[in-house]
Amino acid sequence: MRYGVTGHRVLPAGIADCAVAHWRRVLPAGSALVGVSCLAEGADQLFAAFVLAAGGRLEAVLPWAGYADSLTGDGSRARFDDLVRPATTVLTMPDATPRERGFLAAGQTLVDRCDHLFAVWDGQPARGVGGTADVVAYAKQRGCPVTVLWIDGVRRA
Template identity: 45%
Template structure:
């Protein structure tokens, strides 16, 4: 419910992965909030952003109030884990689009949700009834 916040108060922090992360980032910009992007690694765009997502990714980077690129060369589980920790360090609340599945390694949504809960950060999990993961 981003519209419930006054834009001057809304700061959205996103790792801008394709899907829910990018949609959230776009919604923050659309309502006039400040966007902070946490990019997991120096090679993230080249290795993990598909050609069909370049325009969206680049537009969000240009729209961001701040872009933090983690000091990692390669986009891997360690880079995602570091980005998740940085995202939580900057957050007052975590909104996670997550199906509740257990972790499948370090740095995924399940790990970030667990870390947020352990830190006492409020967590809102969004997973609409009938939703399913792709692939």
């Protein structure tokens, strides 16, 4: 089985711990674990790091060539580099204008490559094309099981 992730780039306090605790409970360790991530800041990098630390294999789906240069959060570019290097597969979407099309294409490709999607998501509409809500909607349309990981009452900034 392949497990994918979609989620917010900025995670409020407690959400990362909630997601990691869930993954520890339900995911296999070692080579039986295959994770698919777009390696964005926040939930994507958190899941990718978890997969690699558990001894799993990582597949990366990037929204466009040079995507790493768009990562501006504290340390997110360095984490991206550390995560993409050991990935067994790296798929890069064709360059798109506007860039949001690249996010949507990557999210849809991620869903098409996984058997189960984890959404570190507050349940709110996407703030841009290809956001978490769009990826979750696509997964549901495709019949891909989705597990939402969030804490009731927590709001994102």
